[in-house]
Amino acid sequence: MxxxxxxxxxxxxxxxxxxxxxxxxxxxxxxxxxxxxxxxxxxxxxxxxxxxxxxxxxxxxxxxxxxxxxxxxxxxxxxxxxxxxxxxxxxxxxxxxxxxxxxxxxxxxxxxxxxxxxxxxxxxxxxxxxxxxxxxxxxxxxxxxxxxxxxxxxxxxxxxxGVLHSHNSLQAENWTRHRHLGVDARDILYNPSPVTHVTGMLYSLCMPFTLGITTILADVWDPVAALEAMRRHRATGMIASTIFLQGLLDEARRQSEHLPDLRFYLCGGAQVRPELIHEATAWFPNCAFSRIYGATEVPNITGGINTRANEALGAETDGQILGCEAKVVDPATGAPLPPGAEGEIVARGPQMLVGYTREEDNEGTLDAEGFFRMGDLGRIVHDDFILITGRKKDIIIRGGENISPKEVEDALLGHPAIADIALVAMPNARTGEMACAFVIPAAGERVDLPEMARFLVAAGMAKQKIPEHLELVEDLPRTAIGKVRKDLLRETARRIAEASE
Missing domain, CATH: 3.40.50.980 (Rossmann fold)
Known part of the structure; x- marks a missing residue:
């Protein structure tokens, strides 16, 4: 060794x-x-x-x-x-x-x-x-x-x-991957995720020494270089966000490369279109693709899937609960909700943080039973799979009705003229808030509010959920791992609303 x-x-x-x-x-x-x-x-x-x-x-x-x-x-x-x-x-x-x-x-x-x-x-x-x-x-x-x-x-x-983790809390995540996916010294993982983020850190700074994997480090994201390295070194796995998967798939199609050694890709950290998982599964013949769910505080809540036979679950849910306890509770009272009901996700397990650097950040993070409040809304489906439906802080309250941006975003991502979208609350004198859509049009396409409304109504969406303001943009502000900076978009929406008064 x-x-x-x-x-x-x-x-x-x-x-x-x-x-x-x-x-x-x-x-x-x-x-x-x-x-x-x-x-x-x-x-x-x-x-x-x-x-x-x-x-x-x-x-x-x-x-x-x-x-x-x-x-x-x-x-x-x-x-x-x-x-x-x-x-x-x-x-x-x-x-x-x-x-x-x-x-x-x-x-x-x-x-x-x-x-x-x-x-x-x-x-x-x-x-x-x-x-x-x-x-x-x-x-x-x-x-x-x-x-x-x-x-x-x-x-x-x-x-x-500042999230604090112990040696043991981090290794709990690694051993969960070992048990679920069989990750071991035979695996070669391509890693474009920053090692300064929890995903890249776990799979490049920890796993080589705990599970014996080989990590391929990429300091900049280049789909051409990524595909060449994965082919040359016969990479077996990748754990990265949506932008990396989309780029890899596009380049693989361009080169007619199917990476036969690739056996798993866990995709998380940002919104993942179900269609992307299906498309990748169809192109790479031996790989199980899956959405996963976690956070810096609790890195692994779901394990995705470990067989291509569960493709639908990999694409349409955020993974199977693995290595921890998770449940859905009423966001206001904390009371447990029945299976299938939407509420706040809370989780408890050995991979949890040991605390934050600032004492005030620790206040209210755990419930009375020690479950961490994730701040995400979702449902438990198919017995033990999680489906994330939104973020508590992202909820748009229009005329007293709650709108989940993720539900609307997921629907509109199916429109051929829309490459990407983010919905945020925009102040409105009549309804309190309304949905403001920041949209990146697909290449050569145009989209407007009436067309978005037509598409959503045809999809069975309630009319109060239809965006009422549209901003066409070339890009969306993102974090290092591809999460959309909705705080910045909300501030932009507020300034637009103030300017129009």
Missing amino acids: PDHVAVIEGSQSYALRDLDSEARLLASALLRRGYKPGDTISFQLPNWREAVVIGLAAAMAGLVMGPITPIYRDSEVGFMLRDSRSKLLFVPAIFRNFDYAAMARRIGADVEIIVVRGDAAGLTSYEDLLAEGDVAAALPGGDPDAVKLVMYTSGTTGRAK
């Missing part, structure tokens, strides 16, 4: 032996510099090998790792460093034409800055830090129940929250 390839990045492969030696050098160098078990060290890196090494070294030294997504800039990074009490930050010198070292200096947080893959005057390089280490030094390790990770939520509804 020491010579087993655990990480592939570009043309380079790294065995467990290589990663272990480098991580031991890094862990001992950090301890020599005075960092102690329990201290937080952060990294704002792309999907690079060094991120994997930093994660392993942090575990060896008993340190808490704090991944920060590379798209964040001064304000967000400064907040996360201060909130997590981080003492050190790894950054690239330059990545995608942005000077991260200069930003780290500007922030002025009281942290040591280590530059990865490049140099910056007056700052220590990653290579120089490694040179201070001793591969034979004794390392303290960490308590399995101690905090291993502080990771910030995407912040689609306001200030990001």
